[in-house]
Amino acid sequence: MNGPDSSLFDVEEMEVNFGPQHPATHGVLRVQVKLDGEKILDAKPIIGYLHRGTEKLFETMEFPQCIPHTDRMDYIAAATNNQGFCVTMEKLLGITIPPRAAYLRMILAELQRIASHLVWFGTHAIDIGAITPFFYNFRDRDEILDLFEAYCGARLTLNTMKIGGVPFELPEGWVDRCRALVDDFPRRIDEYETLLTDNRIWKQRTVGIGVVSPEDAVEWGLTGPPLRGSGIRWDIRRVFPYDRYDEVDFEVPIGANGDTYDRYLVRVEEMRQSLRIVRQCLDALPEGPIMARAPKVLRAKEGMVYGSVESPKGELGYFIVTTEKATTPYRCRVRPPSFVNLQALPEMVKGHLVADLVAVIGTLDIVLGEIDR
């Protein structure tokens, strides 16, 4: 850590505390940074400020009661949390959901993915200094949240899926509203891209920053856009399809260099692919029941099961252990993608300058609710 001519110059390390409250809206994250002037020597994230004991609470609640608690973990993308839990429980109980429910789940999950990526876009841009995209993103995100509100009554913590299907039928006119939004959205994404994608200042701030090689990405267990930005085309929706994702057509974008700019491009393209999925689902939405025939009181067999979904942040997994004839999980462990992704932060920022720390935290797209549970 000392330079070769440290005998001449006294290298004084400065230790700086970043957080737990700071303007970048990532939640309560604290990073202890060791600086040599402007260069980062080490960055140690300290988490746990939002730990609420969710996994302990799961052990006290019956299976359907757990679902609202899953919303609160990754509160920016609540529908995929619900979906993860329901998918795992359906695996445990052997429930197959009706096609209409599967398509509705896919529509909700993909709309949620777009909404989550909009938050990422706005906050990442603001951290790097471009203050305008934030407002555009949130204006459009509001329209998606209005759709959610029309469907399940909530905008943020949705509780919008049940074990066996979805709780509600679509309200009248919802499909048309959704279709109108989805048809208009590509123009808006183009608007955001005009501001940043070819901007030389943006490129200077993001190209070559926080580079992760594919081997390192696998070593550190990264999933989601951090993994795909490094060039590994791996998406749970393709590898372990759930909810009829094998019936829809979409591409999984990857990046070439594994830097912040590539992760940015991957997420923007993911937004477009999500629109494609929603359009296909709306067009092919089958009729039929929205809930599978499941018993009122869900009793599980003894066993361990793991189910995962592709949340906007990465692979969100639920590991549920049950005892014979139990109505509550014995242990429900959540594998949060942001927790695993954040672990790679010290490696990613070593050698960069202080101003890049914010960029890298933004590009990992972490949600503290999920990390701390």
Next chain:
Amino acid sequence: MSEPVLQLLVIPLIKLVVILSVILLVVAYLTLLERKVLAYMQVRIGPNRVGPRGLLQPIADVLKLFVKEDLVPAGAERFVFMLAPILIFVPSFIVWSVIPFGDAFTVGGVTIEPFIADLNIAVLFVLAVSSIGIYGIILGGWASNNKFSLMGGLRSAAQLVSYEVPLGFAVISVLLLSGTMSLVGIVESQRDAGVWWVVPGLLGFGIYFICGVAETNRNPFDLPEAEAELVAGFHTEYSGMKFALFFLAEYMNMLLVSSLAVILFFGGWLPPFPNLLAGFWASPALAWIPPFVWYFAKVMAFIFVYIWFRGTFPRYRFDQLMAVGWKWLLPLSLANVMLVAVGVLWFRG
């Protein structure tokens, strides 16, 4: 009243009071303009509660800053802490004494020239006096007894000093074209030449404006004062009226850079093509427009560009910022001086 007393005492005093108070008012309303224009760029409205359409917002802000508690951080060097905002504010104010706003005009038989003084080394005066402000930044950062403020102050000072060099060279290209350092003289030379100096000096104008944006610590060069940064900038510990002085000084500098851009490159108070279209500008429909209006409109256009930059660009990292200044703008500005010199020799023989 005798002529000398009128000319040497009364009129200059009136001019002082009018010009300086108008500047202060314009600067105060500049804050509102920025908030509104930025808001409209960001699909929102901006302040609209205080007064009709938010027009009394600056008054409310000034009142609020007046009644705020005057905090001096523990361990701070008290005298220097108080001195720093003054050191920044006063030079920004003094500089306005040499900026001309229009042509001489007569009212009631008295000829009034709309500037406080016409120094024959006005350009040198402006550059020199505005550099004094850098002392205020360094002292403010140091006196706060806060290592982040110190770092922010040093960064800001380094940025300002670096960008002064290409700025100076860009201004030199205008001096080559005009042959005089007097600001009034520069405008008049543009009238004599019949063309705004931006036409032959386009590269110089580009360099000048970019350096001007960097000199005022504005986006995309606003790293020393960005909030998402670890180091929060030299004015972190300041609150109340002292902070207001920093803030006002920044906006006055913005106004100064815009005014200089207009005077040096865009013909000051001259309409476009003053000689070619002299007849057109003298036609009864347009003859009533006083020169000051031209000047003001152009300055406002530049202020709009400032705000437009802020709404559009991400910000440069500090090392990239310095690289742009030293590696790109400095060689370009030197090349520009040589180009303009060759051009002047060529076209004037």
Next chain:
Amino acid sequence: MTDETPKPPDDRAPDEPAAEGADRPADGKPKPTDEEKAARIAAAKAKAAAKKAAAEAPAEPKPAWEEKPVPPERADAADDPDVVALADGVAGSVLGAERFAGDVTVTVPAGAIAEICRFLKVERGFSFLVDLTAVDWPDREGGRFDVVYWMHRFDDQRRLRLRAVVAEGDAVDSVSGIWKTANWMEREVYDLFGVTFAGHPGLERILTWEGFHGHPLRKDFPVEGIDTGAAIYPDVYPPGGGPVAESEGEGEDQE
């Protein structure tokens, strides 16, 4: 009179009465004639015959979501190629193997976990550790904790779960040297369960705060929480005497 065609049996529709209104003199209909009676009987017979035929013919299979859900069965997985390779590669490593809901779980001895994990990563290609966690079985003899390792292989997208039984107070070898991602995961297991990992580069609490005493996810840790005053600063606060929001610490409900 009747226009019934033989319908396929619909188990949701209630059985229609074979004769409608035949015995209701109150609504003034004339009593049915013998012809009508015979016609009705014939219709009923036809319907019964159709029902019988349909019952014997293969019924249209109901879609899976309308059937009662069938939970997966547990099966032995000793024939799984990875399990076989592991049993061959590391002696005594496979104490049991089970397949449930499509996942293979291998019970392994905790003492050899590092060797087993290295074998699986290097020889069998499980380069990606997806999750590392623990389960608390407080009354089980043999070992209280199940430390679970869940790994993934990219070549054929297969996953494998290891389960190691660890007694309270025993240390397990850390696998953070094998998969870097295990670092924080092991810290979390240590924090929430109290399982120590030998050889971990920095085993300290991650989700609870510094100075916290207790391991929250153990079954004997109350859901309501414990007296954190005494838990954090046992030398300052007596048990039950920690700071409380409203009162002076009289020993009332403390969260």
